[in-house]
Amino acid sequence: MNISLTMRNSHAAVSPFTQAKPVANRLCAVRRQSPARLATIVAQGAATSTPETQTLYTELAAVLDDYKRVPPSMKQEISMEVSGLCQKLQSAGALPKWGTAAEDLASRRSIQLGELRMVGIKSPEAISKVSVRNDAAFLFSVVATTSISAVILGQLPGDWGFFSSYLCGGISFVVLGIGSVNPGILQFAIDFFSQVFPDYKERVLRHEAAHFLTAYLLGVPVAGYSLIVGKEHTDLAEAALQRRLIEKQLEDKEVDTLSVIAMAGATAEAMYYEEVMGQNQDMFDLQRIMNRSGTKLGNPQQQNQTRWACYQAATLLRKFTKEYEVLQECMKRNDTVEKCIQAIENC
Incomplete structure (x- = not known):
């Protein structure tokens, strides 16, 4: 299981496009959707009741469909559109929960193992222990x-x-x-x-749903997800961070946000099981993020950053328990990203 910052990698070809496509072009893409798909999109947007939000949801669905099809060199451009549409939907009052946790995210502090148990993590030591x-x-x-x-x-x-x-x-x-x-x-x-293990599919579901929900609450747009065996991942459309990831210039606030998202999956497992199975990729992503921090983090600081990220992730999952459970039901049905978003907002 892994969380993928779906932005342009350092080895990907540079996109010849630097600006978002006009809305008219995107609406043309919407027209290419099947009647059933359009009916679903309109039904999802109906809850917001205004023509403006329905149009924005329709555009978001089209952009996310494009995101799945475009080559890696163009994903950065599309991710900018995903982020922009989420911001417009929030301004229109359709996404009141998107990014709300970012404002309340506590500052870094020293976290003890006992505090991790207090927020519902059964065995904090299991998060860093590789399961065999x-x-x-x-x-x-x-x-x-x-x-x-x-x-x-x-x-x-x-x-x-x-x-x-x-x-x-x-x-x-x-x-x-x-x-x-x-x-x-x-x-x-x-x-x-x-x-063959009865808990495998549930672990994967809880793991990826935790990545999805924490990213959404922290204001990082989700572009896609997969629960397919061997391809489990959650795609984050955050183009603005790509340059700084490559140049090792992540600010402390960005490191904190991405750290919480990266460790949310393993944390979710640790809250429900004594043994954690999917922490390897999460730890790899976290290390990659900390290595690109503008502020140098020594070994003690990195260890505490890991604990702090788990603490914050567990706090969010406990606070938004209902949203977390509803999101799992949506992902179990393989619902689209926009439908998952609406399910979160309708809780």
């Missing part, structure tokens, strides 16, 4: 399956039994070798195998 449950279960299954198969194949007559049993038994050694040299190759297989 899925890896161990996958390896055990491979070894057990190949061993049993080798014994059965060994009963074949002649050389067939000899060679087939050795070849089948050797699969375990191949898997072990790959895991030792380049374990990333096995990650998709491990993630796919993880579905």
